[in-house]
Amino acid sequence: MADPQSKEDELAGTEQPFVQHLMELRDRLLKALAAMGVMAALLALYPGPGALYDLLAAPLVAHLPKGATLIATSVISPFMVPLKILLMASFLLALPVILHQAWAFVAPGLYSNEKKLVLPLVISSTVLFFVGVAFCYFFVFGQVFSFIQSFAPKSITAAPDIEAYLSFVLTMFLAFGLAFEVPVVVVVLARMGVVGIQKLKDFRGYFIVLAFVIAAIVTPPDVVSQLALAIPMCLLYELGLWAAQLFIKQTQMPQSDEETTSSP
Numbered sequence: 001m002a003d004p005q006s007k008e009d010e011l012a013g014t015e016q017p018f019v020q021h022l023m024e025l026r027d028r029l030l031k032a033l034a035a036m037g038v039m040a041a042l043l044a045l046y047p048g049p050g051a052l053y054d055l056l057a058a059p060l061v062a063h064l065p066k067g068a069t070l071i072a073t074s075v076i077s078p079f080m081v082p083l084k085i086l087l088m089a090s091f092l093l094a095l096p097v098i099l100h101q102a103w104a105f106v107a108p109g110l111y112s113n114e115k116k117l118v119l120p121l122v123i124s125s126t127v128l129f130f131v132g133v134a135f136c137y138f139f140v141f142g143q144v145f146s147f148i149q150s151f152a153p154k155s156i157t158a159a160p161d162i163e164a165y166l167s168f169v170l171t172m173f174l175a176f177g178l179a180f181e182v183p184v185v186v187v188v189l190a191r192m193g194v195v196g197i198q199k200l201k202d203f204r205g206y207f208i209v210l211a212f213v214i215a216a217i218v219t220p221p222d223v224v225s226q227l228a229l230a231i232p233m234c235l236l237y238e239l240g241l242w243a244a245q246l247f248i249k250q251t252q253m254p255q256s257d258e259e260t261t262s263s264p
Contacts, residue, residue, distance in 0.1 A: 028101040035097035040090035049082035052089055056169060057162075059141035063149045064158055071159045081162045088170070092133070099126055117191060117247060125184045128236075132180030133173050140176065140228045147224045172225075175218040179233050186240025187247050197248075200241055207237050 043052065057070060072078050091098075099122050107115060152158060189195045195203075208230075215230040 028105050032098040032101045035094040036090050039093040040086060043086055043089055049086045052085050053082040056085055060145050063145040068158055070162045073161050077163055081166050095126060121184055125181055128180040129177040132176040136172050136176035140225055143224045147222050179229055182233055182236040183240035183243050187244045190244035191247055208234050
């Protein structure tokens with residue numbers, strides 16, 4: 001008959017690591033939230049939610065007719081919209097800390113060759129997301145709003161709603177930020193062996209069509225924004241092919257390690 005004490009010992013030995021992982025996950029999440037809180041507090045003090053909103057609305061306001069402004073159709077919109085922008089900005093500024101906490105949580109369970117792959121991908125994906133958002137804000141918005149206003153009849157006075165504008169901005173930021181992650185996706189697919197490099201090269205023509213289809217779906221119905229999203233995606237796909245070949249060489253597990261891990 002099995003000893004009850006030995007069963008308790010076995011359960012204690014298996015539960016303890018799981019509890020420790022949960023506690024570590026909790027601590028990592030608290031640190032990430034603390035980073036967001038600190039950034040939100042700093043942004044609330046300077047430049048403030050109102051100034052952040054003015055900065056975000058500047059590309060549209062610059063192309064509105066003289067004297068036209070954005071409007072609020074809801075009573076609480078003048079309070080909620082700047083607050084949402086403050087939270088969005090604090091998340092973006094705290095993103096390096098958030099990704100670092102995620103990396104620190106999963107790193108102990110990775111092989112040395114996998115660590116060589118994950119850390120550069122975390123850094124590059126963060127940088128590419130910020131580049132995509134900056135490209136959208138500094139280049140795409142100005143071109144899109146200028147193009148749209150050029151078609152507006154003179155009998156119409158543009159007065160966009162601030163909540164609709166915030167939704168539009170978030171959608172565009174997310175679309176361009178994720179679109180600029182194409183090289184990371186290509187590298188991961190190739191490095192994990194899901195798709196070979198040659199197949200990715202052969203898929204180039206289909207990806208060009210796919211990029212224009214995605215651009216037509218997620219961007220406004222104007223040629224400027226669609227080209228501004230589709231063309232960088234195609235260029236970044238080529239960058240991903242080059243980076244994938246480099247990563248495969250740099251992160252390949254040595255032959256001796258492969259034999260050791262495969263041996264019983």
